[in-house]
């Protein structure tokens with residue numbers, strides 16, 4: 001997979017992209033990430049990328065020219081499966097979107113800033129809009145890092161233990177069951193007996209029960225699709 005990210009602050013993405021899963025995927029040759037500075041195609045002496053909004057109102061808006069120029073240049077070099085705009089006024093990202101994006105070849109992610117981008121960019125260039133939750137971040141960079149992490153870990157062979165990604169929370173619209181490790185007894189707190197029983201079938205059933213119990217308690221909205 002190749003991911004291109006367009007941003008006014010690409011350095012915000014450098015650390016998350018160069019550690020952990022995202023780094024491992026690049027080291028294994030399964031992922032290429034290219035960060036692009038929007039200002040490189042900014043206007044005039046000061047590489048301007050934003051401007052006041054028509055009609056008045058607080059906050060600057062990212063202008064058409066640098067973003068059209070960047071996206072048109074990148075599109076002339078390869079086909080993008082999706083051109084994604086990170087913004088809080090969009091449908092909220094979920095595991096099923098992460099699954100389907102993990103099957104793509106080329107993704108282009110545009111990070112918003114300030115008050116957002118000129119609407120013409122959204123209408124003409126963007127094929128998918130993603131919010132990572134109902135709160136407003138300063139820019140789309142951290143949100144883009146979240147999406148990249150969730151997607152890239154699902155690319156086959158990125159995570160060593162294939163089953164571990166499949167049993168994550170949300171893969172079946174269920175939260176994950178509780179997990180324990182050694183010691184089996186700590187400060188008088190013990191691990192549920194069943195996990196030490198060696199009875200795989202009983203353990204699997206216990207985990208499923210706990211996953212359902214947790215989901216109903218913490219995220220009853222997720223459980224709905226199982227009814």
Ligand code: ADE
Pocket residue numbers: 086087088112130131132133134135136137138139140143
């Ligand atoms: N940019 C600012 N806030 C955001 C959010 N919640 N999701 C995606 N991009 C954003």
